[in-house]
Amino acid sequence: MKQTHSKKEKIIQFVKIMLPIFITQIGLFSMNFFDTIMSGNYSSSDLAGVAIGSSIWVAVFTGLSGILLSITPIVAQLIGAENKKDVPFSVSQGVYLAVLMALTVIVIGAFVLNPILNNMELSSKVREIAHDYLIALSFGMIPLFVYNVLRSFIDALGQTRVSMMITLLCLPINVVFNYLLIFGKFGFPELGGVGAGYASSITYWLITFIAIGVIKGVQPFSHYNVFRRLYKISLSEWKAILKIGVPIGFSIFFETSIFSAVTLLMSTFDTITIASHQAALNFASFVYMVPLSMSMALTIVVGFEVGAKRYVDAKMYSMIGIAFAVGISLLFGIFLFFFREQIASIYTKEAAVIAMTSKFLLFALFFQLSDAIQAPIQGVLRGYKDVNFTFLMAFISFWIVGLPTGYLFATFTDLQAFGYWIGLIVGLAVGAIGLSLRLLYVQKTKFPAKNVSEI
Template sequence: MIETVTTGAKVRQFLYILVPILVTQIAMFSMTFFDTIMSGRYSAEDLAGVAVGSSLWLPVYTGLSGILMSITPIIGHLIGGGEQKKVSFSVMQGVYVALFIAAVTYVLGLLCLGPILGAMNLEENVRRIAFEYVIGLSFGIIPLFLTAVLRGFIDALGMTRTSMVITLLSLPLNVLFNYLLIYGKWGFPELGGVGSGYATAITYWIIFFLAVWIIHRHEPFSMYRLFHTLPKASFIKWKEIFLLGLPIGLSIFFETSIFSAVTLFMSEYNTNVIAAHQAALNFASLTYMIPLSVSMALTIVIGFEAGANRWKDARQYSLIGVSIAVSISLLCTAGIFFFREQVAYLYSTDSEVLKLTAGFLMFAALFQLSDAVQAPVQGALRGYKDVNVTFMMTMISYWVIGLPLGWALAAFTDSGPYGYWIGLIIGLTCGAITLSLRLRFVQKRKSALPA
């Protein structure tokens, strides 16, 4: 990361940071993407089971790992303010927090997974597949959260290409393990969709060990000497991580768990509807990696500029990021709309599932524009370390407006299961508007401060 003067230099630096993040996010999500597709090719029940399991796992993972996203702005502010000597200590405290969060996740899973699946009106085999899929994933929880901290450190240094290389090296291995464990090839057990959970857990461990090796052996990471000493736990630093990270994690949790709640409500429909809904949602989540990546890049560059009190530069970066996200989302909207039938065929060959998936993808196309605004704006606000109001706005938009409205449309109109998607789109739009207003307010307040 370097200080930039012209708009052109800012665009180049932003793209230099953004593109590797985007590739990394798509590669990370592709693990779930391939889990769903390869399970769907095994059977419709495995597609539904893996889809339900992943929809329960995703909000838990994104919400808790969202807490660890605070590492990026914390390190960014330290580097921007010339306090490099404090970086290693902060990262190691993040590692301790990651281990604590992993332990909490295991306890939550032990207490809640069975009752939640039991409350859903699923066919017994679908319920079994969902349960065992999450159990398989659970073996990768510890490396997943530890890697989130290490990636926050790597990205805060502006070395996002390193995260990209690590993930790209591991993605083919994930597909290979899926093939072996889902279909029982080369002497491996034939586990169906459940096998994809174990395959992903193995891949998480590979990513973690690659990240540790690179941080130990290569500059500029090795100069910070992570893991060379183990400092005592600092609850003051933990407090900083949680005060900044909890609102981020809760904001992400409320955003992602809304889709799990919809899945829970949709359990009243048959297996084909559930499978189609989750297939469309899975693809919409893939395209969401674009605004999410812009969001993460904005947190890095704005955190760097805010740490140096360069408020005008931070504002310019926010405009660049949102403009890029909106431009790309227009292309994604058109692509999903015109090629929805071809996309549906990726997930299933069942004629009814294909028809339903294509219908859900019509609404997924409309997701793109609202996501293109609200996600980057959230990232910009995190760069300013403004997270509490963001969390409240997200919760209200999704849970007070989006979900109740979707339920009402599904229950009392002819929209049926599509009513939930309409409600979600309205909730996303409300979030995009209110968050944009909040960003404007924060930027005006910061611009009044001395440079």
């Protein structure tokens, strides 16, 4: 990553950083995507079980792994300030923290998983699939958390193509193991949706070992000597990571868990409704990879410029990123409107599920614009290390506004399950407005950038 001096140079550097992130996110998301569609093609019960299990898993993982995303702005600002000697120490402490967090989740999950599932109105078969799917995923939890730290370090150096290559190497392996373990091919046990969990765990171990090898043996990563010294645990550095990471993690948790909460609330509906909701939400999450990738790229470039105290450049990057996200999301929205039935048919062959999924996808259209605004702004604010308001806004917009609104529509109108999606749309819109106002305040008062038009 290098300093840029014009708008054109900034666009080129932003795209070079963002595109590999997007491909990486698509690759990581595709693991869950193939889990879902391959389980759905096994049976609707397996699709529903994986849907419930994924809803619990995604809420926990994304929230806690979000804490580890603090490594990106920390390293980016260290590099921008040309303080490279502290980078390996921060990365090592992040790895220690990742292992501790993963072990904590495994221990807590051993006690709370059964009570959570038993309190849900699920058929015995769906409950069993969801339980066993989560157990299978837990075998890959430690490497997955560690990989998030290593990837944050790799990306913070602007070397996002490396993360992309690691993911693309492992995705076919994930699909192959899904095929072997879900359908029981070539002598492997036929595990249904549960097999997708084991396939993902195998893949998590693989990408982590590859990332370690790359960081140890490939420039510019090997220059930092991340694994050549065993640092002592530093509670002060953990505090620094958590100070930035906890608000990031909670903001991500509040955002992702609202979708999980809606899925869990939908457990009162029939299996077709649960499966249709999950299929539509899965595709909406796929489209979300665009603004999310731009958000992660903005954290890198804005953090780099803020570390160097080039606030004019940081503001210009934020404007570029938001404009890109809005434009591309509009194109995705048009595609979604005209091809929603074809999209639904990817997930299942059952006509009833296809019909209901198509209806859910209409509501997903309205997700796009709000996501295209609020996700990039979150990335910009993280680049500034301004994370507390994002956490607060996520809680208010989704849990104080979005979920109650959805419950009211679902309970007291004829919309039923679709009412929850209206609540999600309202929550996303409120979040987008609040974050926009916060960014204007931060750039005007904390990091004033003058003469942006001169760039």
